[in-house]
Amino acid sequence: MKNTILLLLCLMVASQSIAQNPSIISTVNRGEANFNPLLEPFYHGVASGDPLSDAVIIWTRITLDDISGNVDVNWKICTDTELNNIVQAGVFSTNEDRDYTVKIDVQGLDPNTTxxxxxxxxxxxxxxxxxxxxPVGDMERLRFGVVTCSNFGQGYFSAYSRLADRNDLHAVIHMGDYYYEYGTSTNAIPGREDLCPTNEILTLSDYRIRHGFYKLDFDLRRIHQQHPMIITWDDHEVANNAWLDGAENHNAGEGDYQERKSAAIQAYMEWLPIRxxxxxxxxxxxxxSYSDLAxxxxxxxRHEGRDEQQALEDSIIWTVEDRTILGQEQYEWFLNELETSTAQWKVVGSQVLFTPVSTLGALDNMDAWDGYPAERNRVVNFIDSMEIDNIVVITGDIHIALAGDVALDPFEEYDPITGSGYDPENGDGACAVEMITPSISSNNLDDTDVDLPIPISAVPAFALSINPHGKFLNVVDHGYFILDLDNERAQGDWYWLDSKLTPNSGEYQEHTWYTLDGENFLRIDSIAATDIVPAPDPAPGEPTVSIEELKENSGFTILSAFPNPTKDIHLLNYALEKTQQVKIDLLDSSGKFIKTLKEEKQVSGVYTLQMNVEKLPAANYILQIYIGNQLKxxxxxxL
Ligand SMILES: [Fe+2]
Structure with missing residues (x-):
């Protein structure tokens, strides 16, 4: 009988480069494998997020050999790093319906407490x-790390580790593009060719595996371990340049968009510490609410209410009055939050660039608020007319770093009689400021083949010359910025990686801009905000394993296998700790051999095996995996 099972794809592997720098080896098991077998059965680490003054979400994922049924996971939250002084504890029951993720909204906690x-x-x-x-009430100082755009194949996530090293943050704010939906790229940097699954992600199984794959990244595990995260999604959490009912990177051949979006959202809610x-x-x-200060x-x-992006040439469409990027309900909520906020600083997290930006004399970022000018004008006019001060817009998405003032029309000279226009000398006409964070690793202008009319080194000066409200622009480096708030000023300190191409990169600080209370105007400073003391102790680092020890290890771990039952595509996701012969057999329910699905030598890494079982008769089967001398x-x- 001709077997109809088709092995469509298989995976790849990491031609992982072995770290040469001894200091890298001594701190982490980097470069060899992000998968750390010593974390069993919590390989994906831990995470926390959405802090309130009395509650926080804590998260993990349990991975067991038995891939069905309920599992009871114990949790506890304590005041000490040794986890002895228990404040609360409990049991969370998880199962395959939520991909064995564990998420608890721990209540009844004290404010501003580590x-x-x-x-x-x-x-x-x-x-x-x-x-x-x-925190609640009076607060002298707040500090946040602001991040965006971490593409696994395009660079190491060292910027996450540099933030994890810090003990002075109240939280990390993630502006989205936490992962990317694309399949394997031939342009991945050396050591980062791995990707699971290898295809563009479309289904619930795909999205879950991609989340799990990213969470095996050492640096991403570290930042989640050390700081609570306030996260939002951008487009790539579903598909590139998404809007309410579609995306640039979605076509009819990829199925129903709403089904894809629902799958992405389900996996997102399972895998991230979001309420x-x-x-x-x-x-x-x-x-x-972060005290009276912010x-x-x-x-x-992105996904809530946005009308479809329009081409620049179709100005009749994109300039119409009723176009929205927020959707009516969110728009009203937003204005109400601005109006009723009693906090000194209103930090507004907008995935996409808020202020107008001119490139070559034309507004051309139709995916940002520039593509929705009528709604932006309504927001800015509202801020102006209500005289709401101290708004700091923080932005990700565009793989550049920028700081600027926000004005209704920053390109017009300021008119003191009408109050229209903008004066770059003193900020007259501005009503807010905006700070854009660079990508963690996603390609910048210099990493792409875009043909520029001028040398890339000349881009910042040129762009600032035609954008008087812009303060600085960096189109080539990667990193993050620190938002530091006190009663006198809101300050952004930008930090840059030495390189995204090597693991565990160092960093340096350059560019500091602040706005004084009530000014809505960015001023330059040369010194980054000073340390906050006392700083809480870090959580102990994860157990490390040397590269030599890893090579002695012969284990393999099934990370997930779904959907099950399966109608057409079944995905087996597993981690291999050293190079070994891998053999996967299909048996019938009585254990009788049907076919060998895969037999080959694979190097250490994480793999997703995709099997098309569409033409297989409806029945129960057994997948048998032999690796080294182990059998699972x-x-x-x-179905
Ligand atoms: Fe991005």
């Missing part, structure tokens, strides 16, 4: 996480 937390199962413990609740809204798991726009207003300019098997039901 906690340490961990999970355990059957005598095995997770790494310890550190988190922090939001889900009652009756609306798509809603991620929300506010965080409100953080997180918008969803599980049942698959074909």
């Amino acid at each position: 906690y340490y937390y961990g999970f355990s199962y059957d005598g095995m413990s997770s790494m310890t996480g550190r988190t922090r609740t939001a 889900e809204q009652e009756n609306d798991n798509q809603r991620v726009y929300r506010k965080f 409100d953080i207003i997180m918008l969803d300019t 098997s599980y049942k698959v039901s074909k």
Whole structure:
């Protein structure tokens, strides 16, 4: 009988480069494998997020050989790094319906307090996480790391580790593009060719595997371990240049867009420490109160209500009055939050660039607020007319770093009689400021083949010459910025990686801009904000394994296998700790051999095996995996 199973894809592997620098080896098991077998069964680390003054989300994922049924995971939250002084503890039951993720909204906590937390199962413990609740009342100072755009194949996530090294942050704010939906790229940098699954992600299984793959990254595990994250999604969490009902990177051949979007949202809510809204798991726009000093207003300019992007040439369409990037409900919510906020600083998280930017004399970023000018004007006019001061817009998405003032028309000379226009000398006409964070690793202008009419080194000076409200522009480097707030000023300090091409890169600080209370005008400074003391202790680092030890290890771990039951495509996701012969057999339910699906030598890495079982008769089957002298098997039901 001709077997109809088709092995479509298989995976790849990491031609992982072995770190040459001894200091790299001594701190982490980097370069050889992001998968750390010593973290069993919590390989994906721990995370926390969405801090309130009395609550915070804590998260992990449990990976067991038995890939079905309920699993009870113990959790505890404590005041010490050794996890002895327990404040609260409990049990969370998880199962395959939520991809064995564990997410608890721990309540009844004290404000502005550092906690340490961990999970355990059957005598095995997770790494310890550190988190922090939001403060209330008077607060002298707040500090946040702001990040965006981490593409695995395009660079190491060293910037995440440099933030994880810090003990002075209240939280990390992630502006989205946490992962990318694309399939394997031939342009991946050396050591980062791995990707699971290898195809562009479309289904719930795909999105789950991509989340899991990213969370095996050492630096991403570290930042989640050390800081609570306030995260929002941008387009790539579903597909490039997404809007309410579609995306540039989605075509009819890829199925129904709403189904794809629902799958992406489900996996997002499973795999990230974000608080889900009652009756609306798509809603991620929300506010965080950080004492009387700041409100953080997180918008969803992507998936909530955005009208489709239009081409620059179609100005009749994109300039119409009723076009929206927020959707009516969110728009009203946003204005109400701005109007009613009593906090000194209103930090507005907008994935995409808010202020108008001229490039060659034309406004051409139709994917940003520039493509929705009528709605932006309504927001700016509202801020102006209500005389709301101290708005700091923070932005990601565009793989550049920029700081600037926000004015209704920054290209017109300021008119003191009408109050229109903008004066770059003193900020007259400006009503807010904007700070854009560079990408963690995603390609900048200099990493792409874009043909520029001028040398790249001349781009910042040229761009600033035609954008009088711009203060500085960097189009080539990667990193993050620190938002530091006190009663006198809101300040951005930009930090840059030495290189995104090597693991564990160092960093340097350059560019500091601040606005004084009530000024809405960015001024330059030469010194970054000073340390905050006392700083809480870091959570202990994860157990490390040397490269030599890894090579002695012969294990393999099934990370996930779904969907099960399966109608057409079944995905087996596993990690291999050293180069070994891999053999995967398909058996019938009685254990009788049907076919060998795969037999080959694979080097250490993480793999997704995609099997098309569409033409297989409906029945139960067994997948048997032999690696080295180990054997693991599980049942698959074909519908
Ligand atoms: Fe991006």
